[in-house]
Amino acid sequence: RLMSRLQLQAIKNQLDPHFTFNALNAVGSLIYKGEKELAYQYLKGLTDLLRMVSGDTADITWLLSDELEFVCKYLDIEKLRFRDKFNFTIEVDEERLNGYQVPKMSILTFVENAIKHGLKHKRDNRLLEVKVSGEGNGLKIMIRDNGIGRAAAAKHADESAGNGIDLMKLYFEQFGASVKKKAHFTVTDLFDHDLKATGTLVEIFLQ
Numbered sequence: 001r002l003m004s005r006l007q008l009q010a011i012k013n014q015l016d017p018h019f020t021f022n023a024l025n026a027v028g029s030l031i032y033k034g035e036k037e038l039a040y041q042y043l044k045g046l047t048d049l050l051r052m053v054s055g056d057t058a059d060i061t062w063l064l065s066d067e068l069e070f071v072c073k074y075l076d077i078e079k080l081r082f083r084d085k086f087n088f089t090i091e092v093d094e095e096r097l098n099g100y101q102v103p104k105m106s107i108l109t110f111v112e113n114a115i116k117h118g119l120k121h122k123r124d125n126r127l128l129e130v131k132v133s134g135e136g137n138g139l140k141i142m143i144r145d146n147g148i149g150r151a152a153a154a155k156h157a158d159e160s161a162g163n164g165i166d167l168m169k170l171y172f173e174q175f176g177a178s179v180k181k182k183a184h185f186t187v188t189d190l191f192d193h194d195l196k197a198t199g200t201l202v203e204i205f206l207q
Contacts, residue, residue: 020050022112026081038080045077053105061179064100064132064139067107068092071130074108078115086119086126093133100139102206103175103183106168110143110185110202113164118147118200121156138182138207149197150189172204182207 030039
């Protein structure tokens, strides 16, 4: 159990720099475009996020409510970056928030991937949905985007997700072994009746 916890800590330490790099890259892009006021607002929001993740770097889990607060702040900043071309919703079964622990940065990582790989390359009407509900005695977290889909995103070779999914699978395996709970996720490609890609659905199950 101790070994699982140490491995979980090692994986989390790989996720945090990934978020920081993407955030600073976004600020740099705004400055390059001469949008200094927007860059300042973005950077101000980022300091709140970085303060949350650096509070106790030894923590590998935190409350679901803390994770969702972090995700909401992150999406507020992304909405600022995309302006009126991006919207998001977060729907939560409040009874499931009481004391539930989740892997730190887990929901954020899938949200970040949805924006980077699915929504970024869409021109407008970008939408991201996060929904938390009960699943038996456990929890189901849904992250859905209406982006271009994984097949189209894979064509952007310079922005490939690389080993991201494999890393998250290992992250959830080690979380489950550490806290003695079942933890896994699924990724589903979404299509319309004409088999045109309409986005991606990620479902996280914790029990």
